[in-house]
Amino acid sequence: MNFPAIGAIYRFEMARTWRTLLQSIVSPVISTSLYFIVFGGAIGSRMTDIGGVSYGAFIVPGLIMLSLLTQSMANASFGIYFPRFIGTIYEILSAPISAIEIVIGYVGAAATKSIILGIIILATASLFVPVRIDHPLWMALFLLLTAATFSLFGFIIGIWADNFEKLQMIPLLIITPLTFLGGSFYSIDMLPPFWQRVALFNPVVYLISGFRWSFYGKADVRVGVSLGMTLVFLALCVTAVVWIFKTGYRLKK
Amino acid sequence: MFHTIPPPGAVASASIVSVSNLSKTYASGFKALNCINLDIRRGEIFALLGPNGAGKTTLISIICGIVNASEGTVLADGHDIVRDYRAARSKIGLVPQELTTDAFETVWATASFSRGLFGRRANPAHIERVLRDVSLWDRRDSKIMTLSGGMKRRVMIAKALAHEPMILFLDEPTAGVDVELRRDMWRVVRALRDTGVTIILTTHYIDEAEELADRIGVIDKGELVLVEEKTELMHKLGNKQLTLTLQDPLDCIPSGLAGYELELSPGGRQLTYSYDKTSEETGIGPLLQALQAAGIAVKDVQTKTRSLEEIFIDIVRARS
Ligand SMILES: Nc1ncnc2c1ncn2[C@@H]1O[C@H](COP(=O)(O)OP(=O)(O)O)[C@@H](O)[C@H]1O
Ligand SMILES: [Mg+2]
Numbered sequence: 001m002n003f004p005a006i007g008a009i010y011r012f013e014m015a016r017t018w019r020t021l022l023q024s025i026v027s028p029v030i031s032t033s034l035y036f037i038v039f040g041g042a043i044g045s046r047m048t049d050i051g052g053v054s055y056g057a058f059i060v061p062g063l064i065m066l067s068l069l070t071q072s073m074a075n076a077s078f079g080i081y082f083p084r085f086i087g088t089i090y091e092i093l094s095a096p097i098s099a100i101e102i103v104i105g106y107v108g109a110a111a112t113k114s115i116i117l118g119i120i121i122l123a124t125a126s127l128f129v130p131v132r133i134d135h136p137l138w139m140a141l142f143l144l145l146t147a148a149t150f151s152l153f154g155f156i157i158g159i160w161a162d163n164f165e166k167l168q169m170i171p172l173l174i175i176t177p178l179t180f181l182g183g184s185f186y187s188i189d190m191l192p193p194f195w196q197r198v199a200l201f202n203p204v205v206y207l208i209s210g211f212r213w214s215f216y217g218k219a220d221v222r223v224g225v226s227l228g229m230t231l232v233f234l235a236l237c238v239t240a241v242v243w244i245f246k247t248g249y250r251l252k253k
Numbered sequence: 254m255f256h257t258i259p260p261p262g263a264v265a266s267a268s269i270v271s272v273s274n275l276s277k278t279y280a281s282g283f284k285a286l287n288c289i290n291l292d293i294r295r296g297e298i299f300a301l302l303g304p305n306g307a308g309k310t311t312l313i314s315i316i317c318g319i320v321n322a323s324e325g326t327v328l329a330d331g332h333d334i335v336r337d338y339r340a341a342r343s344k345i346g347l348v349p350q351e352l353t354t355d356a357f358e359t360v361w362a363t364a365s366f367s368r369g370l371f372g373r374r375a376n377p378a379h380i381e382r383v384l385r386d387v388s389l390w391d392r393r394d395s396k397i398m399t400l401s402g403g404m405k406r407r408v409m410i411a412k413a414l415a416h417e418p419m420i421l422f423l424d425e426p427t428a429g430v431d432v433e434l435r436r437d438m439w440r441v442v443r444a445l446r447d448t449g450v451t452i453i454l455t456t457h458y459i460d461e462a463e464e465l466a467d468r469i470g471v472i473d474k475g476e477l478v479l480v481e482e483k484t485e486l487m488h489k490l491g492n493k494q495l496t497l498t499l500q501d502p503l504d505c506i507p508s509g510l511a512g513y514e515l516e517l518s519p520g521g522r523q524l525t526y527s528y529d530k531t532s533e534e535t536g537i538g539p540l541l542q543a544l545q546a547a548g549i550a551v552k553d554v555q556t557k558t559r560s561l562e563e564i565f566i567d568i569v570r571a572r573s
């Protein structure tokens with residue numbers, strides 16, 4: 001293992017985070033606060049509790065997931081796309097580092113950033129609503145796995161994209177709808193039966209369900225299933241990354 | 254100045270980079286390199302000359318791991334660049350042709366980053382030495398985007414040297430830089446060579462190769478046309494031309510000048526004399542006397558080194 005190289009990439013990426021602190025941390029905090037004011041305060045006050053949890057508190061895990069997914073993807077995809085775009089990738093490619101080390105550096109930094117963000121959102125949320133965490137270790141596990149998985153997914157997009165539109169297309173066109181339809185703001189069993197079954201094809205449902213279970217002990221699907229699906233998606237992303245580096249796809253001519 | 258320690262136990266074979274039967278066909282189907290065989294000697298400065306599109310950058314990019322070869326192998330200090338890429342790449346530093354740097358990082362941070370990337374432990378003393386050598390020490394805390402183009406090029410050199418490579422590739426290091434920076438680069442390159450670093454550079458400028466190189470390779474249309482000691486090649490390619498603009502046009506070259514290799518321009522107003530500038534006797538003096546004796550008045554004289562382009566044409570012609 002080339003640890004100095006992993007460290008160099010990781011620090012470089014984190015330095016980028018601190019440079020763009022406002023954009024990376026402050027704006028998600030503001031948008032989350034707005035969600036709580038609108039959904040938690042204005043609308044939530046007219047909603048009945050879901051499974052004994054107030055609506056405002058109910059949406060906290062979903063909101064954290066929403067940020068976790070979009071931020072992990074945005075950070076990781078930009079992190080690898082940008083050096084490709086400006087050409088500084090030459091140095092990464094010519095360095096004595098393996099694919100796995102490159103991935104640990106970039107994906108690790110992106111995941112770190114979105115986990116920090118998730119924690120900040122959690123802290124912000126607890127200012128607005130009473131948040132309870134029944135299974136803190138499971139919560140940490142889901143936080144970690146989701147951040148890693150979607151940072152990896154973002155990394156793949158950052159390699160696949162050959163322009164800025166494509167870079168933003170997948171998050172915008174696929175992830176945001178999947179997250180909204182994945183039960184961030186409602187429980188799946190509030191849907192008509194047909195749509196409940198459709199929802200089970202949405203991978204985000206499993207993430208949010210498992211994550212919410214770690215908070216309130218209530219879930220749409222069994223927590224083991226949630227964990228399993230998360231691991232399956234993680235494995236898919238790892239396989240794709242391995243293939244990319246094996247073939248040099250879009251990295252080497 | 255620069256300090257490189259030979260790796261323990263390394264058998265110092267004469268060639269430090271060994272390219273065998275290397276070919277590259279890009280995805281577009283274009284064959285950029287055709288069966289290149291080349292050995293770079295330990296400690297030499299090797300200049301790779303060739304017109305635009307000859308395949309210089311492709312060759313360097315393959316050796317450095319940026320482009321995949323289609324066929325053939327490359328050994329760097331005895332390590333296969335694919336199978337044993339870690340060992341091979343840690344020996345190599347690259348300054349690519351394009352100026353590509355980060356913008357927001359400082360000079361110091363970017364050089365330290367490069368060192369780490371190549372697996373070396375932090376060594377502020379070495380980074381300081383490198384930055385001083387490329388005259389960037391005063392700007393170490395400046396963000397790269399605030400630097401001039403010439404300074405950015407120095408930054409790229411500093412990055413390439415940060416991990417103490419024993420082989421340095423410089424892809425057109427002086428293309429588009431001013432005279433002063435060019436001299437500076439040359440000084441840096443020589444100083445590096447004096448510490449035992451092997452340097453492979455590509456260039457358009459024959460005088461650069463003349464100034465620096467121990468050996469010269471010429472690449473054209475993806476093929477290595479020749480590899481020769483500089484002194485040998487300079488002798489062969491040392492032709493210069495003297496152009497004389499005449500007061501009155503001539504119909505033909507007077508018989509009194511038949512002994513000289515002269516060419517008359519179509520309008521009869523210019524005489525061109527080719528000579529070997531490296532020889533003791535260029536023949537210019539006698540030629541001018543002969544002209545005077547023949548009663549030919551000269552209005553203007555001009556000398557010109559044959560351009561690299563012309564030399565390439567000669568080489569390619571001689572080849573076919
Ligand atoms: N990615 C690529 N795809 C297709 N052709 C390429 C690619 N990169 C370079 N070439 C072609 O290969 C040839 C050699 O290019 P290059 O190695 O950059 O030459 P040089 O550095 O000698 O100017 C050129 O004709 C160039 O157009
Ligand atoms: Mg080139």
